[in-house]
Amino acid sequence: MEFTREKVLLKAENINLKYGENHILRDINLEIQNITRPNLNQGQVISLIGRSGIGKTQLFKILSGLNKPTTGKVLIGEDLHPVQAGEVGIIPQNYILFNHRSIFSNLKLGLDNCEKPHTEEEKKTIIHEHAKLFDLEQHLNKYPQQLSGGQRQRVSIIQQVLTGNKFLLFDEPFSGLDALMIDKVTDLLLKVSLLHEHNTLIIVSHDIESCLAISDTAWIIANQQGQQGATITEMIDLVHLGLAWRSDIRLDKQFIELVANMKYKL
Amino acid sequence: MKKIFTPLQIVDSKTVVTLVVVQLAIALGFWQILGGELLPTPTKVLSAIFATVVSPSFFDDFFASLGLTLQGMSISLFIALVVSYMSLVPVFKPLADFMVKCRYLTLTGLIFVFTLYTHDGHQLKISLLIFGIVPFFVTSFLSVIAAINTQEYELCKTLRMSNWRTLLEVVIIGKLDQVLEVLRQNFAIAWMMITMVEGLSMSEGGLGTMLIKSSKYINMANVFAVLFIIFMIGVLFDYLLGKARHWLFPYTKINVR
Ligand SMILES: Nc1ncnc2c1ncn2[C@@H]1O[C@H](COP(=O)(O)OP(=O)(O)OP(=O)(O)O)[C@@H](O)[C@H]1O
Ligand SMILES: [Mg+2]
Numbered sequence: 001m002e003f004t005r006e007k008v009l010l011k012a013e014n015i016n017l018k019y020g021e022n023h024i025l026r027d028i029n030l031e032i033q034n035i036t037r038p039n040l041n042q043g044q045v046i047s048l049i050g051r052s053g054i055g056k057t058q059l060f061k062i063l064s065g066l067n068k069p070t071t072g073k074v075l076i077g078e079d080l081h082p083v084q085a086g087e088v089g090i091i092p093q094n095y096i097l098f099n100h101r102s103i104f105s106n107l108k109l110g111l112d113n114c115e116k117p118h119t120e121e122e123k124k125t126i127i128h129e130h131a132k133l134f135d136l137e138q139h140l141n142k143y144p145q146q147l148s149g150g151q152r153q154r155v156s157i158i159q160q161v162l163t164g165n166k167f168l169l170f171d172e173p174f175s176g177l178d179a180l181m182i183d184k185v186t187d188l189l190l191k192v193s194l195l196h197e198h199n200t201l202i203i204v205s206h207d208i209e210s211c212l213a214i215s216d217t218a219w220i221i222a223n224q225q226g227q228q229g230a231t232i233t234e235m236i237d238l239v240h241l242g243l244a245w246r247s248d249i250r251l252d253k254q255f256i257e258l259v260a261n262m263k264y265k266l
Numbered sequence: 267m268k269k270i271f272t273p274l275q276i277v278d279s280k281t282v283v284t285l286v287v288v289q290l291a292i293a294l295g296f297w298q299i300l301g302g303e304l305l306p307t308p309t310k311v312l313s314a315i316f317a318t319v320v321s322p323s324f325f326d327d328f329f330a331s332l333g334l335t336l337q338g339m340s341i342s343l344f345i346a347l348v349v350s351y352m353s354l355v356p357v358f359k360p361l362a363d364f365m366v367k368c369r370y371l372t373l374t375g376l377i378f379v380f381t382l383y384t385h386d387g388h389q390l391k392i393s394l395l396i397f398g399i400v401p402f403f404v405t406s407f408l409s410v411i412a413a414i415n416t417q418e419y420e421l422c423k424t425l426r427m428s429n430w431r432t433l434l435e436v437v438i439i440g441k442l443d444q445v446l447e448v449l450r451q452n453f454a455i456a457w458m459m460i461t462m463v464e465g466l467s468m469s470e471g472g473l474g475t476m477l478i479k480s481s482k483y484i485n486m487a488n489v490f491a492v493l494f495i496i497f498m499i500g501v502l503f504d505y506l507l508g509k510a511r512h513w514l515f516p517y518t519k520i521n522v523r
Contacts, residue, residue: 066420113427163425
């Protein structure tokens with residue numbers, strides 16, 4: 001499979017997070033590169049996998065610029081400047097939306113602050129296009145509390161996509177879903193990654209199989225023996241292993257073995 | 267039958283109405299039997315209510331009280347909203363916190379000061395009312411604000427809103443329906459205070475004045491009649507404000523189970 005890894009899109013340098021004496025994250029370094037494949041417009045999908053309570057949500061907040069790490073920095077963009085809230089889209093664990101606004105109005109807030117100014121008419125068209133693509137067209141006039149969890153997740157994703165952020169962070173997008181829904185979310189995430197070549201999805205999760213099945217790169221966050229604080233213990237280059245970008249991947253023997261092995265590394 | 271004695275049971279509306287009617291009848295029955303000299307019986311109170319309502323000065327008194335309450339409530343609401351919203355701006359936080367603590371100041375000692383600084387009875391009543399209600403409003407609003415999920419602020423940040431825009435979106439627009447709820451909850455306090463302040467300056471009349479006059483002549487049936495009228499108007503407003511909230515903010519009607 002032909003591909004090249006190019007420019008660095010996001011970089012985390014020596015991230016440490018402490019709450020008082022409590023060391024949560026230790027020396028986290030990672031780099032996300034733009035992967036290009038000939039004749040294909042596809043973004044990157046990256047996973048951060050770790051046990052429950054290890055500090056994934058904390059790292060998620062640091063990467064999105066919402067929280068500051070105790071030491072270290074997150075750099076982003078062409079010029080690798082320090083990340084600021086608003087440059088990275090987030091889809092939190094519980095798909096938070098504005099309950100006092102209709103779905104349409106929630107989505108419009110995404111467009112209102114995007115880099116490219118749109119007229120009201122254009123906004124309407126864009127929202128309807130996206131709603132159609134993600135199967136939400138008949139729900140535009142409803143309020144968030146009237147939607148199912150899966151539908152809210154989709155609204156949350158589109159809202160962030162519409163702000164024009166190329167980086168999208170997902171906190172546990174598969175949690176609490178049945179096998180069929182996981183497939184649906186997987187398709188959904190792939191759809192988002194295909195929207196733009198620079199789109200980069202970072203998935204934070206403890207679901208090893210679902211993450212690896214759609215990622216091109218995965219990082220394992222775990223505790224090391226005798227040391228406080230979780231750090232990155234392993235990087236898996238699924239492209240290199242020939243396990244990326246394949247829809248039948250879950251049936252592949254090599255993949256099944258990889259997933260089985262990972263369990264012991266968390 | 268067993269259902270109505272079991273906690274967390276949902277009963278149909280017919281049962282609810284029956285329960286209310288039966289309990290009301292029992293209460294009235296007891297009252298009628300126990301009533302006599304000191305405690306006027308329901309039938310006496312009922313005729314007193316009728317006499318009060320048809321008396322020529324009733325509507326003047328009624329509108330005097332209502333006008334005063336509405337005026338006091340609107341001004342208080344405005345002050346309380348400004349103080350509460352501004353409490354999110356660090357410089358104004360101490361002021362808001364102080365106002366909350368003012369609930370513990372009793373008005374009685376301050377009436378003299380207010381009398382000195384106001385020009386007429388109306389002003390005195392309004393300012394006492396405002397002084398009495400604002401701390402309760404602010405307290406309620408601040409607890410509404412404190413209950414906001416921090417993730418809503420984070421969502422605004424990721425949508426690139428400025429801090430002022432975030433305040434507008436999450437706190438002001440997002441909790442506008444709660445303003446009506448707070449108003450409803452505190453209307454009771456305002457309504458209770460109105461009768462008190464009206465006693466201080468009786469020249470304008472009002473339900474409070476009526477109450478005090480009836481007590482003075484130990485006309486218990488009249489006192490109960492006025493109390494009942496005050497009670498019913500309060501309940502009516504409670505209901506109207508609740509309805510207004512559902513009507514103005516349809517999303518508050520959505521049942522989340
Ligand atoms: N404000 C805080 N103060 C102190 N410790 C905290 C704070 N917030 C989180 N922690 C701790 O940080 C650790 C990591 O929490 P985090 O929410 O990131 O876990 P997680 O990996 O996302 O777990 P899950 O998969 O269950 O969502 C936990 O042990 C938690 O107790
Ligand atoms: Mg988490």
